[in-house]
Amino acid sequence: MNSFKALRKEELKSMSDRKETKKFKKGDAIFREGERLNGVYCVRDGISKLSKLSDNGKDQIVKLATKGEVLGQRSLISSECTNLSATALEDMEVCFIPKSHIEDSLRDNALFTNAVLKLMTDELRIADNTIVNMAQKPVRQRLAAALLYLEENFGLDNEDYLYLKLSRSDIADVVGTATELLIRTLGAFKKEGLIATQGKRIKLLDKKKLTAIKEGLQ
Amino acid sequence: MNSFKALRKEELKSMSDRKETKKFKKGDAIFREGERLNGVYCVRDGISKLSKLSDNGKDQIVKLATKGEVLGQRSLISSECTNLSATALEDMEVCFIPKSHIEDSLRDNALFTNAVLKLMTDELRIADNTIVNMAQKPVRQRLAAALLYLEENFGLDNEDYLYLKLSRSDIADVVGTATELLIRTLGAFKKEGLIATQGKRIKLLDKKKLTAIKEGLQ
DNA sequence: CGCCATGTTGACCCAATTCAACGAGAGTGG
DNA sequence: CCACTCTCGTTGAATTGGGTCAACATGGCG
Numbered sequence: 001m002n003s004f005k006a007l008r009k010e011e012l013k014s015m016s017d018r019k020e021t022k023k024f025k026k027g028d029a030i031f032r033e034g035e036r037l038n039g040v041y042c043v044r045d046g047i048s049k050l051s052k053l054s055d056n057g058k059d060q061i062v063k064l065a066t067k068g069e070v071l072g073q074r075s076l077i078s079s080e081c082t083n084l085s086a087t088a089l090e091d092m093e094v095c096f097i098p099k100s101h102i103e104d105s106l107r108d109n110a111l112f113t114n115a116v117l118k119l120m121t122d123e124l125r126i127a128d129n130t131i132v133n134m135a136q137k138p139v140r141q142r143l144a145a146a147l148l149y150l151e152e153n154f155g156l157d158n159e160d161y162l163y164l165k166l167s168r169s170d171i172a173d174v175v176g177t178a179t180e181l182l183i184r185t186l187g188a189f190k191k192e193g194l195i196a197t198q199g200k201r202i203k204l205l206d207k208k209k210l211t212a213i214k215e216g217l218q
Numbered sequence: 219m220n221s222f223k224a225l226r227k228e229e230l231k232s233m234s235d236r237k238e239t240k241k242f243k244k245g246d247a248i249f250r251e252g253e254r255l256n257g258v259y260c261v262r263d264g265i266s267k268l269s270k271l272s273d274n275g276k277d278q279i280v281k282l283a284t285k286g287e288v289l290g291q292r293s294l295i296s297s298e299c300t301n302l303s304a305t306a307l308e309d310m311e312v313c314f315i316p317k318s319h320i321e322d323s324l325r326d327n328a329l330f331t332n333a334v335l336k337l338m339t340d341e342l343r344i345a346d347n348t349i350v351n352m353a354q355k356p357v358r359q360r361l362a363a364a365l366l367y368l369e370e371n372f373g374l375d376n377e378d379y380l381y382l383k384l385s386r387s388d389i390a391d392v393v394g395t396a397t398e399l400l401i402r403t404l405g406a407f408k409k410e411g412l413i414a415t416q417g418k419r420i421k422l423l424d425k426k427k428l429t430a431i432k433e434g435l436q
Numbered sequence: 437c438g439c440c441a442t443g444t445t446g447a448c449c450c451a452a453t454t455c456a457a458c459g460a461g462a463g464t465g466g
Numbered sequence: 467c468c469a470c471t472c473t474c475g476t477t478g479a480a481t482t483g484g485g486t487c488a489a490c491a492t493g494g495c496g
Contacts, residue, residue: 052346052347052350054350054351054353054354054355055354055355055433055434056354056355056434058354060349060350060353060354062346062349062350073339074339074342074343077335077336077339078336078339078340078343080343083343083346083347084346106332106335107328107332110325110328110331113328113331113332113335114324114325114331116335117295117324117331117334117335117338118295118296120335120338120339120342121291121292121295121296121338122296123342124292124338124341124342124345125292125296125298125301127342127345127346127348127349128270128280128301128302128345129270129301130345130349131278131280131345131348131349131352132270132272132278132280133272134349134352134353134394135272135278135352135394135395136272136273136274136276136278136394137272137273137274138483138484139483139484140483167441167442167443168442168443168444169442169443176349176352176353176354177353177484177485178484178485178486179442179443179444180444180445180484180485180486180487181483181484181485183443183444183445184444184445187444187445199443199492199493200442200443215273216273216274356451356452357451357452358451385474385475386474386475386476387474387475395452395453396452396453396454397474397475397476398452398453398454398476398477399451399452399453401475401476401477402476402477405476405477417461417475418474418475
């Protein structure tokens with residue numbers, strides 16, 4: 001899933017030479033909506049959220065990006081300001097790859113370009129599906145989907161709780177609803193025995209039923 | 219906006235030689251969600267909708283594609299079944315370009331690949347914005363946005379009505395709501411003097427106010 | 437220990453869906 | 467040319483879903 005696998009050895013070496021490794025603390029902004037980037041950020045460790053502020057002042061999380069994923073490539077390819085903000089959800093280690101490197105590889109390395117292209121088409125498919133979900137499905141279904149997604153992509157900690165500990169309001173921003181309703185819906189899931197919570201931590205107890213809910217069968 | 223501009227003359231010629239021109243009548247399916255395509259469709263004339271069926275049985279229109287736009291390239295690049303259905307909204311003329319041609323050009327013509335890549339990033343930005351709108355904005359705002367979009371992209375007929383005459387339920391599928399609410403919201407706009415209607419035809423009367431509504435200022 | 441951010445709950449209100457009914461135009465077959 | 471039916475547009479009323487505001491709890495952290 002990492003387009004950088006397609007880079008030739010020399011390119012990789014040349015990138016490693018020049019790359020800066022930056023560290024971000026939990027909560028730090030990697031970049032903000034509307035900034036002009038002069039490179040991309042490749043996540044070496046930690047998890048970040050990509051979000052966009054709506055007119056009404058609320059954030060919508062569009063994507064969660066983790067190790068190996070690249071932030072900001074879109075803005076770079078279309079040479080526009082960033083459409084999204086990137087924020088660290090954990091302490092992160094990120095390496096910065098200057099614009100010129102990416103441009104060179106896009107021009108000279110067809111394998112790389114095709115890998116990026118494939119990534120984009122995958123993201124586009126996901127985005128289309130998300131549009132349908134947001135437009136057509138109630139919060140209960142979207143929350144079930146989000147919880148399963150969090151387990152699928154970020155796994156569990158050593159006590160079987162979801163590894164990624166999002167704040168309630170971050171989960172609400174993923175689902176696209178108000179924090180209060182998110183909490184109430186989590187409460188409903190708990191009452192139904194689908195999840196358990198301890199503080200902000202969440203454990204999935206009945207993935208079958210959650211899947212059924214996600215698909216609108218309950 | 220057309221990635222085919224980046225094709226070399228020989229490629230274009232070779233494509234023209236082999237291309238089949240297909241005609242579709244209003245309402246015809248060009249392809250359906252889940253089909254496997256062995257080529258892409260380039261719209262020569264007419265307008266089509268790209269839509270996806272949600273679990274709950276309702277359609278969501280994700281994109282409207284018109285002259286010069288290409289349908290099905292995503293499925294082809296990621297070699298998957300189509301994620302969306304394409305349906306003719308008017309009588310259409312479409313030319314089919316077989317898979318092998320696209321693959322050849324993606325392999326050999328970096329200019330073409332980069333053009334497609336740029337297209338994808340643009341669509342991805344639009345998709346992200348749509349996600350935020352669907353998740354965060356009420357129907358009234360989304361409808362105002364949709365009407366302005368229809369004027370912007372498809373223009374007016376000779377009586378200043380929106381050129382593209384969508385059925386109420388198609389507009390509802392663009393906005394992501396039920397037909398009844400769509401009609402009521404149109405009614406509200408009419409009462410406020412923002413639009414006029416004659417049968418299914420719609421005329422925008424006050425684009426400033428519509429823009430304000432779209433942005434959540436009213 | 438106190439403070440501030442976050443989590444939680446209740447109550448109220450508005451937005452949106454749903455079901456049901458009716459009207460109007462567009463074929464279609466008699 | 468007229469019923470006939472079918473789809474589409476429209477309206478009403480009932481119900482549910484979701485958002486908002488306000489209050490209060492809790493829990494890390496200086």
